[in-house]
Amino acid sequence: MDFFPIILSLRVASLSSVLAGLFGIGLAWLLTHRRFPGRTLLESVVILPLILPPTVVGFYLLVLLGHSGPFGKALEAAGLEVIFTWRAAVIAATGASLPLVVKAVQAAFESIDPRLESAARTLRPAASVLFTVTLPLAWRGILAGLILAFARGMGEFGITLMLAGSIPDRTQTLPLAIYDAVQSNDLTQANALALVTIGIITALLLILSRLPRVRL
Amino acid sequence: MLEIDFEYRLNGFTLTPALTAERGVTALYGPSGAGKSLTLLCLVGLRRPERGWIRLNGRTLFDAEAGTHMAPHLRRMALVFQEYALFPHMTVARNLAYGLRGIGRADVRDRLDAMLRLLRLEAFGDRYPGELSGGQRQRVALGRGLIVQPELLLLDEPFSALDQMERERLRGEVLELLQGFGGSTILVTHNLQEAYLMAGQIAVIDGGRILQSGPRDEVLQRPRDRRVAEHVGATNIFGGSVTRDDSGSSVIAWHGEQLAFAGTLPPTGSGVEFCIRPEHVRLVWPERMAERANVLHGQITAEVERGTDYLLWFRADGPAARAGEIVINCSEHLHYLMKIQVGKRLWISLPPDKLHVLIPVSAEGTAAEVAETRRQMGANITLSPSSRRQL
Numbered sequence: 001m002d003f004f005p006i007i008l009s010l011r012v013a014s015l016s017s018v019l020a021g022l023f024g025i026g027l028a029w030l031l032t033h034r035r036f037p038g039r040t041l042l043e044s045v046v047i048l049p050l051i052l053p054p055t056v057v058g059f060y061l062l063v064l065l066g067h068s069g070p071f072g073k074a075l076e077a078a079g080l081e082v083i084f085t086w087r088a089a090v091i092a093a094t095g096a097s098l099p100l101v102v103k104a105v106q107a108a109f110e111s112i113d114p115r116l117e118s119a120a121r122t123l124r125p126a127a128s129v130l131f132t133v134t135l136p137l138a139w140r141g142i143l144a145g146l147i148l149a150f151a152r153g154m155g156e157f158g159i160t161l162m163l164a165g166s167i168p169d170r171t172q173t174l175p176l177a178i179y180d181a182v183q184s185n186d187l188t189q190a191n192a193l194a195l196v197t198i199g200i201i202t203a204l205l206l207i208l209s210r211l212p213r214v215r216l
Numbered sequence: 217m218l219e220i221d222f223e224y225r226l227n228g229f230t231l232t233p234a235l236t237a238e239r240g241v242t243a244l245y246g247p248s249g250a251g252k253s254l255t256l257l258c259l260v261g262l263r264r265p266e267r268g269w270i271r272l273n274g275r276t277l278f279d280a281e282a283g284t285h286m287a288p289h290l291r292r293m294a295l296v297f298q299e300y301a302l303f304p305h306m307t308v309a310r311n312l313a314y315g316l317r318g319i320g321r322a323d324v325r326d327r328l329d330a331m332l333r334l335l336r337l338e339a340f341g342d343r344y345p346g347e348l349s350g351g352q353r354q355r356v357a358l359g360r361g362l363i364v365q366p367e368l369l370l371l372d373e374p375f376s377a378l379d380q381m382e383r384e385r386l387r388g389e390v391l392e393l394l395q396g397f398g399g400s401t402i403l404v405t406h407n408l409q410e411a412y413l414m415a416g417q418i419a420v421i422d423g424g425r426i427l428q429s430g431p432r433d434e435v436l437q438r439p440r441d442r443r444v445a446e447h448v449g450a451t452n453i454f455g456g457s458v459t460r461d462d463s464g465s466s467v468i469a470w471h472g473e474q475l476a477f478a479g480t481l482p483p484t485g486s487g488v489e490f491c492i493r494p495e496h497v498r499l500v501w502p503e504r505m506a507e508r509a510n511v512l513h514g515q516i517t518a519e520v521e522r523g524t525d526y527l528l529w530f531r532a533d534g535p536a537a538r539a540g541e542i543v544i545n546c547s548e549h550l551h552y553l554m555k556i557q558v559g560k561r562l563w564i565s566l567p568p569d570k571l572h573v574l575i576p577v578s579a580e581g582t583a584a585e586v587a588e589t590r591r592q593m594g595a596n597i598t599l600s601p602s603s604r605r606q607l
Contacts, residue, residue, distance in 0.1 A: 113301065115301040115372075119296065119357075119361075121262060122260050122291070122315075124314065
């Protein structure tokens with residue numbers, strides 16, 4: 001069995017869930033704690049990857065990050081190769097899982113009694129309140145968001161195919177490798193990889209269901 | 217001393233509270249939606265007004281023109297929502313010490329111990345809020361604010377979630393804890409009794425504006441205008457006009473009656489709006505009638521028993537019936553002695569020193585309010601059967 005897709009997918013999903021976690025928590029905080037013009041627009045844009053076909057998202061990311069795209073040129077100037085590398089797979093997975101994190105964390109933030117944060121805010125600066133009150137009280141939601149993000153990262157197919165390609169031993173993640181195996185009629189390989197995927201996701205779900213409840 | 221005068225707009229609601237609060241407890245009293253909690257959020261700096269200023273003991277915390285908007289934790293204010301706003305993931309000790317920053321570990325320890333002693337919670341430092349009783353939680357919430365020695369303590373509807381007995385006990389406890397506090401306190405409440413019991417000053421707020429503020433008795437006994445009178449329970453509000461009686465003294469002409477008034481009335485011929493509190497209307501024994509001023513004959517049309525006292529609705533005979541019903545608060549004892557019941561005919565007196573003349577709302581109100589006052593002039597507010605049951 002080829003272990004490369006397993007290692008790559010674990011790496012991509014870990015990195016992308018950390019990235020989606022950081023951006024997602026920040027966005028969720030903005031959306032729940034600040035009123036500003038364009039708030040609704042931002043919320044809609046964040047949700048887009050969840051609604052749009054992955055190929056469409058992938059296509060526009062390719063346009064943006066490609067050699068002639070605005071970000072692609074900047075990245076190239078910085079000597080960072082993105083398109084058709086593992087980095088592109090990370091970006092694809094991050095974009096796909098960001099809405100999941102934002103939604104989960106947003107719900108967790110909204111379930112916190114706003115009076116707790118108001119009372120805290122009169123006693124400490126905003127950043128301190130975020131780390132001592134908001135995040136600790138939302139940790140279940142945050143963890144759930146991260147696990148969903150990881151699962152989504154493990155399963156990302158469409159955007160990754162558009163942005164990173166399916167280059168064996170370079171950018172071929174688990175789902176792509178399974179597809180590739182089926183295409184070349186290697187059902188044993190496809191079955192093995194699929195079982196590994198099921199194992200990883202099941203383990204995650206077990207963790208998610210066994211999270212202790214926060215003491216209230 | 218807290219001085220505020222600002223304007224904050226939110227979804228078509230304009231909040232323009234102007235208020236000076238001295239040391240001691242000031243109640244910010246008004247109905248739901250009056251802008252009480254929003255005023256608190258502006259005070260602590262969680263909302264930024266568009267115009268005006270906020271000053272506390274000479275320090276400018278907010279000034280729209282100068283662009284000053286101090287961060288909430290630098291304002292030396294503490295916001296207390298009793299009972300429910302404790303951090304559930306922290307122990308009592310960590311809750312209390314939350315605002316103690318920038319001082320040495322030993323100082324934190326000392327102040328924490330002193331506060332636990334003051335709150336009578338020495339044994340509870342390591343407990344979580346979920347393990348405390350309602351009263352203990354409320355003490356911790358108050359202690360978390362007091363421990364930072366704020367200049368202004370803000371209590372937002374502290375007792376509204378409690379039952380009557382618990383509420384009375386906790387009010388006493390809070391007053392006790394506040395005795396050692398040298399700053400100002402603002403108590404937000406929609407309960408008049410609570411405002412009266414806990415505060416030396418009352419500020420009546422409605423529609424985003426402070427309608428009247430001052431010592432509690434002055435606000436209750438001498439409401440400025442009709443709106444304040446309604447809010448502070450001076451239920452009997454009437455319109456009349458100033459005239460002279462046979463002896464040449466100024467009296468209020470009111471539906472064929474001439475009411476003597478103890479204070480100074482506006483010039484003869486002007487319209488006046490006046491009120492009398494239900495507990496100030498006297499029931500008169502027939503044989504004492506000659507000794508009383510402003511007596512009216514009529515009958516009791518409705519009554520509500522309220523445990524220790526009664527609310528009665530009285531309709532006068534003759535032209536004064538057009539004034540509508542007069543609400544009377546009468547003790548159970550007197551109710552028994554006079555054999556009061558619905559349909560009973562009797563005499564009542566409106567003591568001249570208990571009548572209070574209101575400033576027409578139009579003197580400071582908007583055009584719409586003027587129209588509303590004119591419409592209501594001369595007619596007592598009419599109580600519907602449903603509002604009677606609520607009393």
